[in-house]
Amino acid sequence: MKMAITPARRLVGEIHVPGDKSISHRAVMLGSIAQGDTYITNFLMSDDCMSTIRAFRHMGVPIQITDPDTVIVKGRGLRGLTPPKIAIDAGNSGTTARLLAGLLSGQSFSSTITGDESLRRRPMDRVITPLRKMGAHISGVQDKYLPLSIKGGALKGIDYFMPVASAQVKSCLMLATLYADSPSRIYEPAPSRNHTELMLQAFGGRLDINGNEITVYPVSQLYGQHVDVPGDISSAAFFITAGLLVPNSSIILKGVGLNPTRTGILEVYKQMCGSLAIENVSTSGGEKRGDIIVNASHLKGTVIGGQLIPRLIDEIPVIALAATQAEGTTIIKDAQELKVKESNRIATVVDILSRLGASIEATDDGMVIYGPTPLKGNWVDSFGDHRLAMMAAIAGLIASGETVINGWECVNISFPGFYDMLKRLQN
Template sequence: MAEVTLAPCNHALSGEIEVPGDKSISHRAIILGSLANGVTNITNFLDGEDCMRTIHAFQSMGVSITKEGSTVTIDGKGISALKEPKEPLYFGNSGTTTRLMLGILSGLNFFTTIYGDESLAKRPMDRVVNPLREMDATIDGRNTGNLLPLSIRGKQLKGMEYTLPVKSAQVKSAVLLAGLFADGNTTVVEKTQTRDHTENMLEAFGADITRSGLSTTITSNHKLIASDVHVPGDISSAAFFLVAGAIVQGSDITLNNVGLNETRTGIIDVLIKMDADLEIQNKRLVSGEWIGDITIRHSELKGITIDGEIIPRLIDEIPVIALLASQANGETVIKDAEELKVKETDRIAAVVDVLSTLGANIQGTEDGMIIKGKTPLKGGKIASYHDHRIAMMGAIASLVTNDTVTIDDASSISISYPSFFEHLNSLK
């Protein structure tokens, strides 16, 4: 799939969708299942390109992983069974695979080279490399180890206490995973809580991990034990249809079995604050994660300010939240979101470009954007920036434009939501 042209929606959206499994949890389930002793069964695994990169990495290190549809089985033999890969590891566009695997590869007693596609090669890795070097990791690469490709000479690491300078679950996770290979304790302290899927899963797999407020400590003296994982629906994927239901006249959409981890539900808080007609039902705990069914209906929305501690809880949803804000009455201000600049692309610049092209009144700032609504949107040709969330935002925007929207390249959507257009068409 390359260029895609989408017509405006001329009727209400209605129906039920089950969004794919959570990308963050799918990555982590593969990682810990591969490090553990025993058989791990993962159900509702996200069959997207990014998560497959993580599977291929561990297969290259000798782990037996089989996949049938959305079910993955890992026959783990423990950390000591991992072998040096015969070739450099290719991570495609997956920043999660790269940053989390750096924490693991740094502690394995062999040499590895990792690389990615053109987009990933531009993303900064020093935020992970620097704390790992403090743990005695040997990592080298372009720009003194800030850019891929990187080489890792794995060895015994040393524990440390590290205060996160950025609001990044990937950095936190990389350091905690490295802690599995480090002498003594490894402690990570956050200033603002980020998603905690790594901590939840480490506990489920029997790691020696303790949490106290914004501090998490792990020791390396416990072997991981296989644990079955059911992956909830990805709320970051659900967000696109939550916004669609909120802005398309007369719509009524239900999204079933969506993950409701409180470190990820900022999009729900924002919708409610903007006066969206939203309801959560059948909330329950599955494999250590809260899930539930979300119903969204069209309503008149109002602009709000989004900043501070909520930002890490919705950082991936900000592109589609900006679209939502363009259809709300009044001004929406998004602040404290400078992390957007180091995603698959500079998402502040990309969002401003795409929505401006479609007629939105939006202005980028150093750490976010200002959107004034309610603004009628027009058609046009937009750039995806090879970023799945930008491409999907453009597709949802096409529902309320007055003419067709052409996305220059929608192929990146397969990274996180291969069935996106199928689900979109099921509502139209």
């Protein structure tokens, strides 16, 4: 499917971005192994999150979708899942695959996790290795890729020093430890998103957090909760960037999640002299949210790296776009993790933005962008990567002529209503 984007004169209006993808996934998972019902409001009805719902339905969990964005999970209790009759298909969702690997390692049955062609190319050894240390019988293609075969069994707690900051790996080990015979201590090299920690405690789990050291304790039971999912800052990032770049724009994004482990993009844009303000801040279930006000700005180049990277890893493609319009040079470094996302996002971001006329170079751990550079419409490929397709759409708003994006359908992975919301801001 192709999508054509033409320049926008200005963007004005108030929008609610859909629910946070990371939190939506975790609410279904913890709700499924909790006792009692879990009510999830503002759930993200995307392809990735539906993969998680289907996975737990295959393990006997009744899950109802009652409104456009409300989900009721009838929890089966910590040990109430039933063996799936077929391989669990995680689709394109790395979160589904990696977190499930931990949860399934603690079950009394055998299971298999697979995924689409893209997900089957993404490395799973980062969860295979520590899960084996815990006592799980788990294997994959070349001992690294999906499909994963998992034979659940008796797990033991471990001390594990994570080589790379990864919320998915950390969450996988936390879910496995719920079924272990002793606590696990997990050490992060830098803070990554902490949605699992917050939600697990809300469901009755026990954690000790001391800086970058997390101690997770086994539990006898979790209890169903009401989870009101905040707006996804990773989805909001595209509109924040559009508001900064399209002349004379003024946008309000309502109820966006402001978890400090996710707000790196706001800090970067303030460093770049972006006009951003936050109002109406509140907290629910340990998760902060608020309204973000964005106005068109004259941006300046900056350096992005170190411990900031895990706090904005998914936003780097659209930050790179913003850097093409910033005065001076922007350097993105320490971001090797981009190579193992839905695409190699170092190579693919450079490919797309270069085709549109940007002055950008790939490095081993990121990219260097020289700006400001006028962009010109062109044909680009999404590479099947939802965040690249949406980045290209925002680029099309400020590029001269028409920008045509091939493989647009991948946007449904995280943001099915993206195009309609973008058009509303142009009216």
